[in-house]
Amino acid sequence: MARSDCDGDGSTDGTGSREPALVRSVDRAVTALEVVAARGEVGIAELAEELGVHKSTASRLVAALARRGMLEQQGDRGRISLGFGVVRLAASATGRMDLARLGQPTCQQLAEEVGETVNLAVHDGEAAINVAQEFGTSSVTTRNWVGRRTPLHATSAGKVLLAYMGDAERRAFLRRRLPRYTDATITEAGALRTELARVVDEGHARSFEELEVGLHAVAVPVWGQGGDVVAALSAAGPSYRLPRRRARAIVPDLRAAAEDLSTRLGWISATE
Numbered sequence: 049m050a051r052s053d054c055d056g057d058g059s060t061d062g063t064g065s066r067e068p069a070l071v072r073s074v075d076r077a078v079t080a081l082e083v084v085a086a087r088g089e090v091g092i093a094e095l096a097e098e099l100g101v102h103k104s105t106a107s108r109l110v111a112a113l114a115r116r117g118m119l120e121q122q123g124d125r126g127r128i129s130l131g132f133g134v135v136r137l138a139a140s141a142t143g144r145m146d147l148a149r150l151g152q153p154t155c156q157q158l159a160e161e162v163g164e165t166v167n168l169a170v171h172d173g174e175a176a177i178n179v180a181q182e183f184g185t186s187s188v189t190t191r192n193w194v195g196r197r198t199p200l201h202a203t204s205a206g207k208v209l210l211a212y213m214g215d216a217e218r219r220a221f222l223r224r225r226l227p228r229y230t231d232a233t234i235t236e237a238g239a240l241r242t243e244l245a246r247v248v249d250e251g252h253a254r255s256f257e258e259l260e261v262g263l264h265a266v267a268v269p270v271w272g273q274g275g276d277v278v279a280a281l282s283a284a285g286p287s288y289r290l291p292r293r294r295a296r297a298i299v300p301d302l303r304a305a306a307e308d309l310s311t312r313l314g315w316i317s318a319t320e
Contacts, residue, residue, distance in 0.1 A: 073109075076101065080109055081118060081130070089127040147279060148179040150312055151270075154281070155182035158305040162298045164285035168270070168309075169205040170278065171213065172197060174221070176206040184285070198259065201226050201240055202233050204267035205280035207253035211244040212269055212277035218244070232257045252299045253280075254292075262287050266295045268302045273314030281306045 076099050083098045084090055090098075096106035110128055113119040117133025151168040159166040159182040168180040175197040200206035200221065210218060226235040234240045247253045255265045267282035281302055284290070307317070 076109055077113060077118075080106075080113065084119060084128055084130055089122065089129045091127055095128065147313070151180040151279070151281075151309055152182070154305050154309045155180050158182070158281070158283065158301065159184040161301055161305075162283050164283045164290055164298075167205065167282050167284065169198070169203075169209070169267075169280050169282065171200075171209045174200070174224070176200055176203060176209055176280070178205075179279075184283075199227065199229070201235075202229050202255065202259045203282075204253040204255040204265040204284075205282040207244060207247050207255065208267045208269050208280035208282075209277065210240075211247040211253065229259050230257055230261050234258065252302070254295060256292060256295075257287060264290045264292070264295050266299060266302065268299065268306045270306045270313070271310040271315040275315065278313065281309065 079099060080095060083095060087094075092103055092106050092110065095110070096103045099106060099109075101109075110119055110121070114121065114131065117131045119128055120131040121128055147170065148168070155166040155168055162184060164184040166182050166184065167178045169176040169178045176199075177197050178194050181192065181194045198206060200210045210221065213221075222237040222241060226237070226240065227233075228235050234243060243253075252266060252268045255263075255267075257263060259265075263284060264287045265282050265284035267280045269277040270279040270281050272278035283295075283298060283302060311317075
């Protein structure tokens with residue numbers, strides 16, 4: 049028999065728990081997806097029993113997940129199955145894992161060539177997130193950037209991702225406040241817009257002490273099968289070892305590595 053469940057903040061749910069309602073709702077939603085995934089199809093009554101809630105609560109939960117494409121009801125039968133929204137999420141996660149797996153050898157080879165730390169980053173909401181990294185032969189530290197979110201406007205990889213993202217998304221980003229990390233950080237939307245136009249024109253982005261004092265980096269785009277930029281490949285090092293002139297000089301090395309990775313991702317160059 050389903051227990052009585054009160055959804056008020058801080059109220060009990062019949063088990064004595066005073067867990068906040070939002071946390072309980074998220075937990076129930078994840079559990080519901082797991083139950084449906086395990087069984088293939090379930091009815092509202094079955095799902096309510098598994099979750100330990102009233103049928104009305106289970107119905108509201110299913111309706112909310114159905115609106116986001118996570119669940120769908122099978123015609124007049126009322127049976128519930130996973131929706132294509134789950135497939136999209138899974139495809140996105142799989143794509144990132146494939147990108148990291150394919151990108152790691154590229155990072156390793158490039159790091160050996162340029163002697164600096166090489167990172168592969170993807171767009172993740174309002175930031176860039178590094179999915180692969182390799183330390184260069186000149187690296188004196190082993191700072192791990194994998195999984196770290198970095199600001200789009202203050203990093204070379206972030207600028208690449210910003211420059212090649214959709215116009216509407218980029219305009220929305222430029223309306224936000226741009227935090228300052230150093231005196232060199234670009235925090236004015238007009239100046240950043242000009243910088244991004246230069247990135248597209250020259251095909252690479254630079255960050256000279258814009259995220260951290262003493263840190264220089266340069267990045268180029270990685271193209272996917274559909275012809276969109278799916279990642280940014282960057283090389284970073286201390287300013288004394290990677291001065292501006294050398295940062296620009298290694299851009300051809302980055303481009304060659306990025307083109308090789310892009311080809312393995314299914315991208316076909318327009319010149320071919």
